[in-house]
Amino acid sequence: MLAYRGGVPILVREFLADVARVGAALADGGHVLNVCSDRYHFTVGLAASLVAGKVSLLPSTRTPEVIAQLRRFAPDAFCLTDEEECALELPRVRFPASRGAAATAGAEVPRIEAGRRAAWVFTSGSTGTPVPHQKTFAGLLECMRVAAERLALTDGRSHAVVATVPPQHMYGFESSVLLPLVSGNALCAEHPFYPADICHALEAVPRPRILISTPIHLRALMAAGLALPATDLIVSATASLSTELAREVEQRCGTRLLEIYGSTETGSIALREPTRTAEWHLWPHVTLESRGEETFAQGGHIGQRTRLYDVIEPLGVDRFLLHGRTADLVNIAGKRSSLGYLDHQLNSIPGVVDGAFFHGAAAADGTVARLGACVVAPGLEAAAITAALRRRIDPVFLPRPLLLVASLPRTSTGKLPQEALRSLAAAQTKPSGAA
């Protein structure tokens, strides 16, 4: 069994038939933006692309600006979609509907060269242009083989893998698509969102079943007051989980919760059990190196030495502690950007003279902290700036508040301290907030 949809198993031979069918429908271009929202469709599209020697593109967001940059990066790119409507400005291939043709038993499993480039994933960089990172098929597989062992998913039983994260996000791509494929477990086509959806998706599949999720979804799941189905493992990533929430999840779901640490550049590289220890345990062969404030990872599936944008304290050779993000990094709901990139986008809007984003204060109740921005733009209204930003950056980064100011609080050396921006914003918002 390779997958479930609506609790109905999809067998390997049906998958192979679907891969062949979709492969025949793909366009000629060598780069595929696979936006299929159904996780099984996504997986079929990925496999068909691999077999056809095409490279998958995984941008961090799909705003018109990013799609334009993708077209420049890969002029032959086309998009594979399973939706009726697709607003992306790319040549489009509709995921072909199943004709219900009987899958032939004993269909040959296609062979994919291990060293081949399977995907380009993108981070926002700090200068306004997304930075591509290459993922080889072998590197992805190696990383997920380790993950499967560490998560104890290699005991011969078929685990059903339910995930609240999209397959196009690096964590979802690895944990909800590649992990079950590599380890002989079964992925679930659904992408549950609300707490009731998560419970329903879990109940629809037999045990053992595992939930791949994030602190945001787990917090909502705990708060919804629903009866939670028995689950055999819960995995969280994208941001650190508070120990209290981790404990509650374990108690209410009656199982272990494991956290994965990774980045778009490196993929998953460490794991921890937060109710037992704050220490992260690195993948074997992956090592960390600190240089001043910066930390780099290398070895194992990573390939070349790669910077991690978190503040990391290595402990011995295979463990570390995480002390938050570096000052420039932005991570909201697992979507990553940098203040440098966002500032660049803001200042590229015609009419904006000067502008800067700042980190909002973290909320004590676990709700998501948003960014704010101060903008000097005589003659522009805040709503117009927000609308222009919406074309450029992912909506999770849109500033709340976006404040129009006469000038930015730069120091005499031209620096713009985050604290000064926050104070300026607080001083401006107070009167209306009190009204």
Add this chain to the structure above:
Amino acid sequence: MSDNVSPLRQPADSAGVVALTRELAGLIVAALNLEVTPGDIGPDQPLYGEGLGLDSIDILEIALVVSKQYGVQLRADSEENTRIFASLRQLAEYVNAHRTK
């Protein structure tokens, strides 16, 4: 529950929806810490995207408020989901029809 709505009941329900619309606007502004006052949110203004500018993280937060306050569990796999968040009025009508408290 109220399949056979009496002619007398109908206006009361509409008034209920109107009141619920205002109540939800207050709950949403408080839960999401929005920069607007509840009165600024028009009953037919889109909540998602261009309208009020909410995203999926906000929608999850609103779903929590709605489940706590009214005992309504929202589901994404129903056709209704896009309609529910089309506007405050649509959300109020949905909550009004499905509330258990």
